[in-house]
Amino acid sequence: GAGVSQSPSNKVTEKGKDVELRCDPISGHTALYWYRQSLGQGLEFLIYFQGNSAPDKSGLPSDRFSAERTGGSVSTLTIQRTQQEDSAVYLCASSLGGSVPEAFFGQGTRLTVV
Amino acid sequence: KQEVTQIPAALSVPEGENLVLNCSFTDSAIYNLQWFRQDPGKGLTSLLLIQSSQREQTSGRLNASLDKSSGRSTLYIAASQPGDSATYLCAVRGSMDSNYQLIWGAGTKLIIKP
Numbered sequence: 001g002a003g004v005s006q007s008p009s010n011k012v013t014e015k016g017k018d019v020e021l022r023c024d025p026i027s028g029h030t031a032l033y034w035y036r037q038s039l040g041q042g043l044e045f046l047i048y049f050q051g052n053s054a055p056d057k058s059g060l061p062s063d064r065f066s067a068e069r070t071g072g073s074v075s076t077l078t079i080q081r082t083q084q085e086d087s088a089v090y091l092c093a094s095s096l097g098g099s100v101p102e103a104f105f106g107q108g109t110r111l112t113v114v
Numbered sequence: 115k116q117e118v119t120q121i122p123a124a125l126s127v128p129e130g131e132n133l134v135l136n137c138s139f140t141d142s143a144i145y146n147l148q149w150f151r152q153d154p155g156k157g158l159t160s161l162l163l164i165q166s167s168q169r170e171q172t173s174g175r176l177n178a179s180l181d182k183s184s185g186r187s188t189l190y191i192a193a194s195q196p197g198d199s200a201t202y203l204c205a206v207r208g209s210m211d212s213n214y215q216l217i218w219g220a221g222t223k224l225i226i227k228p
Contacts, residue, residue, distance in 0.1 A: 004157065006157075009155070040123075040220060041220055042118065042203070042217075042218035042219050042220045042221065043203070043205070043216070043218040044218075045216070091157060091158065093157075093158075102148075102160055102163065103160075103216075104160075105150075105157035105158040105159075106157045107155065107156045107157040108155075108156075108157055
């Protein structure tokens with residue numbers, strides 16, 4: 001597509017429920033990143049994909065968080081048993097990868113856990 | 115551990131004024147520094163990217179400078195307009211191979227009053 005697309009744009013869920021956040025990167029971009037932005041905080045790196053593999057999952061805050069990418073394209077970030085501290089904006093970005101530094105960001109998913 | 119700080123956290127100025135946003139980082143061993151703009155409900159838009167070997171970059175009314183040795187960057191906005199109102203984020207990248215390792219400041223929320 002023309003840009004990075006994320007869905008849903010807003011999600012309100014009850015504590016303890018599972019949620020899935022979707023990212024559709026720019027066509028042809030091999031690198032895909034997930035970040036989390038909590039209120040008043042900087043962006044926090046979660047996970048990075050190169051193709052379908054995730055060389056670095058060190059940013060995932062707990063084992064309730066997981067992500068996958070299929071076909072070198074769409075990625076899904078899953079949060080199980082959501083907690084109130086999971087409330088944040090989840091941003092996805094993609095880039096051509098390699099040494100090309102510029103990443104293009106989606107509009108984010110605002111997750112609110114009540 | 116690299117830390118990025120942006121001061122001030124918020125800034126409100128009348129339309130037409132020139133202004134400077136500040137970004138400081140604790141580890142001068144960076145690969146590049148990037149300034150982004152974030153509008154409410156939207157993703158991040160890359161404004162300027164400065165490689166570690168560069169001193170400044172310009173795009174239209176925006177000028178970003180980098181003083182790597184002192185760990186500082188500034189974003190200068192000339193003749194500010196209400197449309198410049200947004201949150202401005204700076205991020206540094208510490209290694210050419212770590213395309214995902216953007217370390218972020220918390221941002222400066224800028225309001226330009228008509």
